[in-house]
Amino acid sequence: MQIIRSKSFTGKKAWDSLPIANMKGITTKLHWTDKPYKWHINDGEEVFVVLDGQVEMHYKQQAKEQIALLNTGDIFYASIGTEHVAHPLGEARILVVEQEGSI
Template sequence: MRFLDAASYTAERAWGATDLATLDDATVRLHWTDQPYKWHVNDGPEVFVVLDGAVDMHYRVDGVERVERLTPGRVCCVEAGDAHVAHPAPQARVLVVERRGSV
């Protein structure tokens, strides 16, 4: 067993992560960031849970950009093919579960 304090976790760079577990073909990672990611589309589903801080999740529906504020405990379920980008506000710690090797 191992225990982590997500609220105090930091990384050497934006979106740096520590691998927590591998579940069959999925990875569970704890990320820290103070910078936006990049617009991307996952090749499989992704579960994104803000543990500390806040994230503005930008996404597109029928070509129109929308933004949803994620605060601790809010969960974002991204399906394969969903274009999205996460912007921390101003920094965040995020638990991400996704297909192993996903962008």
């Protein structure tokens, strides 16, 4: 049993994470960041939940870049092959559920 107070979690550098669970190869991590990530495509599906802050999620759909503003409580689902990059607006805390070893 574990209780995590996500608003208290702060990393030493952007995209530091706190591993929460690994359920048969699917990981759940709490991330803290104040800087964009990098364009990437995950090895599988990804669920990206904004727990605190705001994030501009840039993603490509039919080779065209789209941007969605995600607020606290919003969820972004990246299906297999979705190229995307998260740009926090200030500090953000994000819960990420994805295949183990995914970038």
